[in-house]
Amino acid sequence: MRPYYLLPDISQPDKTACTLPPPDVPLAELPPADLLRADLPLPEVSEVDLVRYFTNLSQLNYAVDTGFYPLGSCTMKYNPKWHEDVANLDGFTALHPLQSAESVQGALKLMVELQNYLSEITGMDATSLAPMAGAQGEFANMLMIRACLAARGEKRTKVLVPDTAHGTNPATAAMCGYEVSTLPSDAHGNVDMKKLDAMMDDSVAALTLTMPTTLGLFDPQIEDISRIVHERGGLLCGDGANLNSILGKVKFGDLGFDCVQLNLHKTFSTPHGGGGPGSGPVCVKSILKDYLPTPWAIRTGQGYEFIAPPRSIGRLGAGYGNFGAMVKAYAYIRTLGAEGLKAVSEDAVTSANYIKEKLKSTYHLPYDRTCMHEVVLSGKRQKMKGIKALDIAKRLLDYGFHPPTMYFPLVVEEALMIEPTETESKATIDAFIEAMRAIAREVEEKPELLHSAPHITPVRRLDEATAARKPDLRWQMKSQR
Amino acid sequence: MQLPYLPNTDADRQAMLRDIGVESADELFHDVPAKFLNVPFHLPAPLSELELKAELSHLAQRNASLNDYACFLGAGFYHHFIPSVVRHITGRSEFYTAYTPYQPEASQGTLQAIYEYQSLICQLTGMEVSNAGMYDGSTATAEAALMACRITQKGKIAVLSTVNPAYREVVGTYLSGRSIPLVNVNADVKGLPADCAALIVQQPNYFGYFEDLSSCVKKAHESGALLIVIADPISLGMFKSPGEYGADIAVAEGQALGNPVGFGGPGLGIFACRKDYLRQMPGRIVGRTVDAEGKTGYVLTLTTREQFIRRERATSNITTNESLVALAATVYLAAMGRQGLRRVAELCYHKAHYAAEAIARLKGYSLAFNQPFFKEFVVRCPVSPEQINKALFKAKIIGGLDISHTIENAMLFCVTEMNSRQEIDRLVKVLGAFQP
Secondary structure: OOOOOOHHHHOOOOOOOOOOOOOOOOOOOOOOHHHEOOOOOOOOOOHHHHHHHHHHHHOOEOOOOOOOOOEOOOOOOOOOHHHHHHHOOHHHHOOOOOOOHHHEHHHHHHHHHHHHHHHHHHOOOEEEOOOOOHHHHHHHHHHHHHHHHHHOOOOOOEEEEEOOOOOHHHHHHHHOOOEEEEEOEOOOOOEOHHHHHHHOOOOEEEEEEEOOOOOOOOOOOHHHHHHHHHHOOOEEEEEHHHHHHOOOOOOHHHHOOOEEEOOOOOOOOOOOOOOOOOOOOEEEOHHHHOOOOEOEEEEEOOEEEEEOOOOOOOEOOOOOOOHHHHHHHHHHHHHHHHHHHHHHHHHHHHHHHHHHHHHOOOOEOOOOOOOOOOEEEEOHHHHOOOOOHHHHHHHHHHOOOOOOEEOOOOOOOOEEEEOOOOOOOHHHHHHHHHHHHHHHHHHHHOHHHHHOOOOOOOOOOEOHHHHHHOOOOOOOOOOOO | OOOOOOOOOHHHHHHHHHHHOOOOHHHHHOOOOHHHOOOOOOOOOOOOHHHHHHHHHHHHHOEOOOOOOEEOOOOOOOOOOOOHHHHHHHOOHHHHOOOOOOOHHHEHHHHHHHHHHHHHHHHHHOOOEEOOOEOOHHHHHHHHHHHHHHHHOOOEEEEEOOOOHHHHHHHHHHHHHOOOOEEEEOOOOOOOOOOEEEEEEEEOOOOOEOOOHHHHHHHHHHOOOEEEEEEOOOHHHOEOOHHHHOOOEEEEEOOOOOOOOHHHOOOOEEEEEOHHHHHHOOOOOEEEEEEOOOOEEEEEOOHHHOHHHHHHHOOOOOOOOOHHHHHHHHHHHHHHHHHHHHHHHHHHHHHHHHHHHHHHHOOOOEEOOOOOEOOEEEEEOOOOHHHHHHHHHHOOEEOOEEOOOOOOOEEEEEOOOOOOHHHHHHHHHHHHOOOO
16 A cells, blocks of 8 residues: 555654653753753654554565666666675674774674675775775775875876766766866777877876776777876776676776775675665775775784774775675675676676667667677667657566666667666566567557556656755654644 | 576576577677686685574674673764664665665655655754765765855865864865865864854764854854754754754764664764755755656655766765665654654663763762763773773673873763663772772
8 A cells, every 4th residue: 555644644642663661760950951952843653553654665666676677787686685684693783883893803804804805806906895885985096096196296187087987987086176077988889099098198197987888898998098097197997886797707907997996785785775875895906005095904913903004095984884785795705706706797798688689679779799787778769759768668667677777878869778687587587578579569559658657656757847846855743842 | 506696597598698699608708808807716615505694693793792791882873772663664675675766656665765754854953954865974074064165165164173083084085085174173262264164063072062052153154154063863852953053054973763883884974954055965855746647756856966967066976875774764763753762862861971970979080071961971080991991891891982092091981771770880880990
């Protein structure tokens, strides 16, 4: 049942969903009245009403546990249940970050080992788990690059970002005071080498590159790209959003990257939680190691402890990063081992290419070449019939599938970016392909079905323009006093 | 044999490769220069769920859990009671295995829950608008500082020296990106340094006592700066909200609202402000609207502030936040309600005062400050806190934070509703064994 009400609608005075003990100490004198609040206008609900409300809300969500979620660039793979159980062990959740290091040796050991695994997986020299999401990892990388160049006595002012990049790349460069120069792609979806050659001068601090690119393509020119950037005194900053396609097969360090941020909530199967918590470790070559965020977990002769790297960019958060995600990623890597990780990327890439082959006669394929873990199709044929990528995406919901990422990367017209991941069976993928073909037939035969889609979701298309023009962002409850 | 987490059989793989027109998966990697492909990876041999559960349980047991020790440690991370209902809701996989709600028709559960969250946070902080959350309290503070610079077009941030030092460091890191100076000021400072975009204050402060927020607001506004208040959300069950003092931006660490201390993460960065600043806010915001049939629904809104639309001109690079932690905070606040949160705050207040008074009566111990406090207080000890904490740990007590680098032989204690009178008495007894 969809709840059309909000918490205040089921609130009644004196209800509560939690009982608390009376004070077991003598009552202290209250502080001066001007410090106290007169009332706290929060809803008052019973436990049963609360549970039904949120349970009903949960059922309005599409999730990995309810179906196929081929959201490109988001790596919505299945999240193994037992990882949740171990991450919720008392000895991991009921720990205070300011406890003595001796009293948390198990947690520190897990962190140091995970750092080592991630360094090995990326072919880097050191890893910090401090960033709390991928975008914060990007921020850390960019600050480290800036500090490293400053130590060389260089003040470079620009960062190159390909036109296919995630929005976080330019946003991060700007947060670090850099001017962003957009590097165009060539006709094959690779970096335009002539443009790189022209743009890469001594004002450029770094090239931020997602590899494989957000077009789901591996750029075969990677060695030349790395050479040009490094020869001219810049650094090559990796965005590891697409690690799932080369996991256990290729190392970022070997490709020439100086640093890369990962997303444990994508590649290493920690759940997305409806938008977080994530975890965005940074893995770096030795030239950046001294700049890693503070604090950093290390192993010493006596055990494990936190230190501040000598030229650290500083703290990124009050704690050490999202420890809960680290436990799950650790469990994931240890379950799969090197061979398992390799099988992950091979299956992910196989599934994406299978979808590409099966759909390329139905939908326009802007870059007709082998793809990696995701395939970017274009709805431009359908667009000529008046159907947008958005309509196709919404119609997929009627077929029981979460839509792919739409309108990204920006260089592809009517983009539909499909990332199946390795945890989907051939049977599921076949059903998805069939749905995509059926929708393409509907474009010809019953286009009105697409214009008005979705039909069976809890709500129909929403009025986003009004939402932005007249923001209604909260309810209000009046004080009872 | 089927590999873990991979549902396809070899027959499935062969069929797919055949349809693609290749012999092996390796052929699909032909764009990768050969020397980089299939290099060795040195990782431990894979283990089964059964074996790894045993190993991880063993690792977990090597940590001193707050459920086995009496905990008097706070300083930004707080051990509070979590009603079971919270975990049962956040443990529903429709919530925790969903992505960011970019497709509203398939994400109404998450979206409506965020709308509830934003509303509850506004009620709690007394502010007009809230976003869907940031990484933690410290990054919320840093983002607030950057927002203040955008709003005022000024290039400096002032922070009271009584703000949690870790928070000051994080703000410093974020400001360093744009080379914005961070200036420490004392509470008794007459006016702010020139060109300050904001004054950052923590209430109650790092040492546990209440700042004179009315005078901070005045000081900030008189010099054309915004006031950013870092609040303790549990204290707001009892104490005046940042909004009531006239704060411009309120931030807080939301972990205490229904989430375990979790070794410091994930936390939740609460971020709320005045309506005037809505379009300069960082992070996601959910709005209520209607669908094509006129039915109420919820969407991500004002997205032109965000990186995926605005790129280098976005208000922040934040994307993934701490949505599930925000859901826990939502359920927690709803479960506690108007009276429950006040009761939690009162329990903290009375127990902390009971503990402080008992410790202050011990020979050689004294309270470092005599201002009103909530649940944390600083004690001057007769010997080094390090020595005391070792003795406490032996007695199954995690003692206060050693802040002797700031105040000689001082410890910052925290008492919450989790501490029974017996625990407090045990603490006092161990402390009493140390004489000047």
